[in-house]
Amino acid sequence: MRKRARETADQGQAGAARRSLLLSPAALGELLAALLRRGYTVIAPTVRDGAICYEPVNGVEELPAGYTMELEAGSCRLKRRGDEALFGYVVGAKSLKNYLHPPERRVFAAERDNGLFRILPEQTERPRFAFLGVRPCDLAAAAIQDRVFLKDRYQDGEYRARREAAFVVAVHCTEPAATCFCASMGTGPRAKDGFDIALTEIVEPGRHLFVAEAGTAAGAELLAELNASEAPEELCRAAEEALERAASSMKRRLDGDGLRELLYERFEDPHWDDVARRCLCCANCTMVCPTCFCVTVEDTSDVTGRRAERWQRWDSCFTQNFSYIHGGSVRLSPKSRYRQWLTHKLAAWVDQFGTPGCVGCGRCISWCPVGIDITQEVAALREAARTRA
Amino acid sequence: MSSDNGRKPRIAVFKFASCDGCQLSLLDAEDELLAVAGAVEIAYFPEASRRMLKGPYDIGLVEGSITTHHDAQRIQQIRRQCRTLVTIGACATAGGIQALRNWRDTGEFVRYVYARPDYIQTLNHSTPIAEHVPVDFELRGCPINKYQLIELLSATLAGRKPNIPTYSVCIECKRRGTVCVAVAQGAMCLGPVTQAGCGAICPAYGRGCYGCYGPMENPNSKRLAAHFLETGKEREQVVRAFRTYNAWAWQFREATEEREG
Ligand code: SF4
Ligand code: SF4
Ligand code: SF4
Ligand code: SF4
Numbered sequence: 182m183r184k185r186a187r188e189t190a191d192q193g194q195a196g197a198a199r200r201s202l203l204l205s206p207a208a209l210g211e212l213l214a215a216l217l218r219r220g221y222t223v224i225a226p227t228v229r230d231g232a233i234c235y236e237p238v239n240g241v242e243e244l245p246a247g248y249t250m251e252l253e254a255g256s257c258r259l260k261r262r263g264d265e266a267l268f269g270y271v272v273g274a275k276s277l278k279n280y281l282h283p284p285e286r287r288v289f290a291a292e293r294d295n296g297l298f299r300i301l302p303e304q305t306e307r308p309r310f311a312f313l314g315v316r317p318c319d320l321a322a323a324a325i326q327d328r329v330f331l332k333d334r335y336q337d338g339e340y341r342a343r344r345e346a347a348f349v350v351a352v353h354c355t356e357p358a359a360t361c362f363c364a365s366m367g368t369g370p371r372a373k374d375g376f377d378i379a380l381t382e383i384v385e386p387g388r389h390l391f392v393a394e395a396g397t398a399a400g401a402e403l404l405a406e407l408n409a410s411e412a413p414e415e416l417c418r419a420a421e422e423a424l425e426r427a428a429s430s431m432k433r434r435l436d437g438d439g440l441r442e443l444l445y446e447r448f449e450d451p452h453w454d455d456v457a458r459r460c461l462c463c464a465n466c467t468m469v470c471p472t473c474f475c476v477t478v479e480d481t482s483d484v485t486g487r488r489a490e491r492w493q494r495w496d497s498c499f500t501q502n503f504s505y506i507h508g509g510s511v512r513l514s515p516k517s518r519y520r521q522w523l524t525h526k527l528a529a530w531v532d533q534f535g536t537p538g539c540v541g542c543g544r545c546i547s548w549c550p551v552g553i554d555i556t557q558e559v560a561a562l563r564e565a566a567r568t569r570a
Numbered sequence: 571m572s573s574d575n576g577r578k579p580r581i582a583v584f585k586f587a588s589c590d591g592c593q594l595s596l597l598d599a600e601d602e603l604l605a606v607a608g609a610v611e612i613a614y615f616p617e618a619s620r621r622m623l624k625g626p627y628d629i630g631l632v633e634g635s636i637t638t639h640h641d642a643q644r645i646q647q648i649r650r651q652c653r654t655l656v657t658i659g660a661c662a663t664a665g666g667i668q669a670l671r672n673w674r675d676t677g678e679f680v681r682y683v684y685a686r687p688d689y690i691q692t693l694n695h696s697t698p699i700a701e702h703v704p705v706d707f708e709l710r711g712c713p714i715n716k717y718q719l720i721e722l723l724s725a726t727l728a729g730r731k732p733n734i735p736t737y738s739v740c741i742e743c744k745r746r747g748t749v750c751v752a753v754a755q756g757a758m759c760l761g762p763v764t765q766a767g768c769g770a771i772c773p774a775y776g777r778g779c780y781g782c783y784g785p786m787e788n789p790n791s792k793r794l795a796a797h798f799l800e801t802g803k804e805r806e807q808v809v810r811a812f813r814t815y816n817a818w819a820w821q822f823r824e825a826t827e828e829r830e831g
Binding site: 460497 | 602605608609720721723724725727728730733735736737738740741744745746747748749750752753754755756759761762763776787788789790793794797
């Protein structure tokens with residue numbers, strides 16, 4: 182297993198500046214093929230069921246060439262673009278979380294054995310994922326999940342194994358969706374670190390190219406196999422400008438200034454009743470959030486009582502059993518659940534893990550069936566704080 | 571669970587107004603049933619066996635809703651004979667599709683459908699078992715899911731709490747990795763207000779959830795109905811969506827009744 186040495190290529194190359202290489206769409210296909218040859222399960226964007234989904238792929242031809250996905254609150258529409266861009270959209274409903282912290286997994290099975298209790302050996306061969314087309318907000322989300330699962334006394338071994346084995350090809354965002362607000366969260370639209378390779382796609386009349394940079398020695402090694410030439414200065418500048426335009430064009434934002442204190446103070450604000458009337462407690466927001474990590478653990482036995490299993494499944498603070506303690510659930514009302522979610526994300530998370538639990542990916546906005554928008558709820562609470570004092 | 575005198579727990583299966591689909595789910599669990607047969611005694615199950623042992627029973631599984639005077643009396647006797655009474659399916663739990671009559675004049679239906687209406691004795695309403703007697707557990711679905719049934723029996727036999735979730739279908743849908751048909755297609759999906767348990771089958775086949783598992787733990791059906799209307803659905807479509815197998819469940823009723831008035 183490759184040690185995730187997060188030393189940058191700069192360090193690897195003894196202080197030389199990060200090199201920018203030029204890749205053609207064909208070279209991108211070679212990069213994908215090289216990952217498959219190394220035995221990775223490659224997770225990349227592909228068109229499925231009327232959306233762009235991040236799923237296992239077997240070649241560059243499965244990428245959504247010429248497609249985009251228009252995201253709004255509670256809505257996602259697959260559309261054709263006027264060009265052949267491979268990454269002309271942003272995040273899908275799935276994130277790295279679906280693969281590194283799977284939705285359900287058996288923790289162990291056990292059998293009764295002559296009056297004793299025997300834990301059966303689990304298969305230990307774990308998938309090795311290479312993620313292609315990871316967005317900057319998702320790298321930030323993965324860093325948050327690393328903090329949650331790996332940086333405390335108790336660690337999640339399954340997550341560690343999957344994470345350490347993973348290879349990440351990021352794509353900087355030149356065309357954010359209407360639901361994105363990473364610029365205001367400081368997580369995008371340019372990825373700072375956390376990738377092996379990062380790409381910027383340039384699609385203009387007459388040219389379709391990628392500027393590639395390595396983030397780790399492993400990334401540099403893979404790029405070297407592609408015999409790519411140095412990207413011309415002019416192209417690098419075009420890429421930079423596209424990213425600056427992306428940052429300034431982002432319409433949604435979340436003002437984090439003093440937010441932690443504000444949320445604690447607004448604990449009894451009437452606005453929570455307002456959002457509770459609209460919220461369905463369906464939990465979609467937490468399922469798609471790339472940082473939400475909660476699970477429930479369920480034990481089952483079979484009819485004969487000879488065999489038992491323990492399963493771990495994604496859970497959500499929007500369910501009633503989530504806050505069940507002896508005698509009943511602590512958070513019975515939808516109001517208390519939405520408040521718990523938002524206050525944990527944006528306030529308590531800071532106390533717990535040192536950063537907010539939101540990276541501005543906008544998934545909870547687009548995949549909420551009734552389009553509840555975290556940026557609007559925060560703005561409304563700010564407004565309430567201003568006017569209700 | 572074992573019964574008082576150490577013999578195998580006895581199970582009985584009863585039928586009221588229903589299509590038999592839920593009992594078929596029980597038969598469909600054949601392999602597991604063999605194991606069940608080893609662990610329990612199927613004492614009364616007319617659909618599967620001619621052997622009919624007298625009560626009392628340890629677990630009674632009840633399919634179907636109450637639609638006649640005779641049924642209303644029979645369920646009282648059954649309750650007295652069963653230590654644990656479990657309703658299986660939407661009919662027994664919510665009144666079933668036949669509860670659509672509850673909004674209409676049943677006498678009129680009888681006159682239209684039957685050549686000799688005077689032979690027909692029926693109640694005006696189709697009602698769930700729990701409106702007549704106390705129910706210990708409700709297994710949802712139209713029909714029920716055999717894995718939930720086996721889980722319920724296994725848990726009851728082991729004396730543990732069954733893992734039967736009461737949260738939304740959306741949670742199973744997202745765990746399964748299905749593209750949300752409500753968000754991506756604008757489909758009318760009842761998943762957000764429907765109880766999980768089926769594994770989110772319908773969205774996985776590109777259709778909105780029909781709500782066959784009935785209301786989830788705290789369904790905001792009014793808000794979902796309002797959202798459907800705001801996003802361009804016709805009122806009649808919305809009423810139809812909420813009035814299927816679990817039409818008579820009050821949490822689904824309140825989604826459309828206020829707007830009717
Ligand atoms: S809270 Fe919403 S916007 Fe923030 S990281 Fe989670 S899904 Fe993305
Ligand atoms: S905010 Fe939206 S997605 Fe989240 S629980 Fe409420 S209705 Fe569901
Ligand atoms: S398709 Fe239906 S059940 Fe699935 S997440 Fe969307 S609203 Fe929920
Ligand atoms: S998705 Fe909804 S309608 Fe379909 S089987 Fe499940 S509960 Fe029933």
